[in-house]
Amino acid sequence: MTRRASEPVNGRRRSTIREVAERAGVSVATVSRILSGDYPASPATRKRVMRAVEELDYVANAHARALAGTSAKSIAIVLNSVISPHYAHVAQGVEAQAAVEGRLCLIGTTGGDAERELAMVKFMREQHAEAVILVGNVVADEKYHKRMGQYAHALTAIGSRLVLCGRPPLGPDVPAVVVEYDNAGGAFAATSHLLSAGHERILCLGRRPGYTTQDGRVAGYRKALAAHRVPHDPALEVEGTTMEWHEGYRMMKERLATGPRDFTAVFALNDLIASGACRALTEHGLRVPDDVSMVGFDDLQPSLDLNLTTVHLPHEEIGRTAVRLALEHEARGGTPPHVVLGTHLVIRDSVRPRVS
């Protein structure tokens, strides 16, 4: 039978190991052995092979190599988007740890779409990723849970791992490593900090119900109020649609325009919202922290720019831990670990004692 050329690229075909062998006057086995690792070849042979490789500009075909049995292991990371700083930092952590462990890193984004996330996991599975790390929340329905559960089992069956970062487990019988961080604790600390400064009317800004991350933060907020015996007023919990700057701006703008201005402090569910809210306040002639105290969440760029007291998240450590646990667990087997990383308050200068 006649086969088409390996790939109908417009240029030349890439050279193969057979061509190298021919040019060097040795067998393919010798070339393969010399190229991969330390094989006791005679210096003359080695030189000839290397020269042939050089001249033909030979590069091994990673697919063939993988198929034949030895390929660089890779770990996959699937996230919402790379432009979100939190995800980017997690990705950075994954990359760093993957490099330490001698693994390569595949990355894919979903845009927050559950369907695309499933597709990415399937793809990463085809790519033989040793671990598939899912980062961040998605809005998930029944079918999604079922499919993802299947994937988790399937990955486990072939010795890979599914890792969930910053999201709750899929279920008690779904084998997945889980790396969470303490949203509730962070929110508790943030809110307590405001309460200790004498603030009682604290606006909680930006919750989107159904997102576990934010649910945790709101829960911490409420718990802190309860602990300080401050009545919880649902009217102080403002719901948003996204977690972005403009939404923070919009929410605060609207609140100042229509709602009562009866709050003295703001707990924003992330730094972007905090920053947007700050701008809205400024435009209203209210200064932070002189007139209104503000606490953010995430400890990312906005809190640095605005000198905001905020909740520090171990972004990179989440990624590093995910890789470490996945690889450890792969080696050991057993019940997948579930860790919750700590968060802590970073005090800068956006909170003042309430003047009464």
Added chain:
Amino acid sequence: MTRRASEPVNGRRRSTIREVAERAGVSVATVSRILSGDYPASPATRKRVMRAVEELDYVANAHARALAGTSAKSIAIVLNSVISPHYAHVAQGVEAQAAVEGRLCLIGTTGGDAERELAMVKFMREQHAEAVILVGNVVADEKYHKRMGQYAHALTAIGSRLVLCGRPPLGPDVPAVVVEYDNAGGAFAATSHLLSAGHERILCLGRRPGYTTQDGRVAGYRKALAAHRVPHDPALEVEGTTMEWHEGYRMMKERLATGPRDFTAVFALNDLIASGACRALTEHGLRVPDDVSMVGFDDLQPSLDLNLTTVHLPHEEIGRTAVRLALEHEARGGTPPHVVLGTHLVIRDSVRPRVS
């Protein structure tokens, strides 16, 4: 001969197409055809195959598929780090356009190390990436240039493309698509804006000599001074070691402590430096923009947080353009295109007319 199992994973082996075929009672050819695309199989056969796939939880081996001839094309992006917002946005653009073109996206980071960059390009070549997109500056020596030039030629030979984003061409005879953006023009606009507001003593903050990106910005700054017939004072050009917030803070702190406070405006070479400088100014009791005017560069988060006038860079468009040009050029051949994308000033509220 006896072969080891495909992979000695601790779990089961992953099932192969042969097992599916056996279970479904058909040949591997039939399974392959049914799974990939529209093959006129009888409904009964199709059903049997699908059931077998389901039951065995079969997932095709991407490597084998690639080796046999049909694989999803992928484009590779190699950058300094994903936590740098500029790079992240470029990566986002690449991803977006790659998705549009039906390509997958491989990503690798270098940490700014030229050696690692070379290694990544080699790796991506092994992975059969259709295009390898290099983003951002590296400090490069002779050898680096030589090697990278070879890679460019090698990639071209097999119908792939090397793409350089935000960095100058490697040389006149090195085939690489180049997507730059107008650093000098942006800096010219930014500086002119300050000059028009009456500022003449403009601090230029954060240059690292040898980095082409920043050289371009400094050139624009000087050109604007010349155009306005304002004498250029080298003492106003402050050199830094990194392009980060802390360095901006440090530089301004130092300047205020030791240098003459004879400037009325600052042109920061990026937003992070601008933000750090703002903080230092604030700590010195100087307000932006009331006491000192400030212009940044990049139009990223810090300028949003601080309401900074800044130079907008088409971050995502750089990425999209890179992919588009690489693919177009691949189809057409010929001399690789070299485009320079425009930048423009975004006027917010960090510049005030000089009070004299």
Added chain:
DNA sequence: ATTGTTTCAGAAAGCGGTTACCGAATCAGT
């Protein structure tokens, strides 16, 4: 009933590597 078309499915040849197995040549030991 026989022949000409379709339709559907199988056999087998690769894709480009790796590596188990084996043979030839080189070296040392007596």
Added chain:
DNA sequence: ACTGATTCGGTAACCGCTTTCTGAAACAAT
């Protein structure tokens, strides 16, 4: 000089999939 241990390098069997070529049914047409 002859044998046994090394050293080097070749032969060929896979890895798991795609696809060409080919053939057997199934159907329509004469």
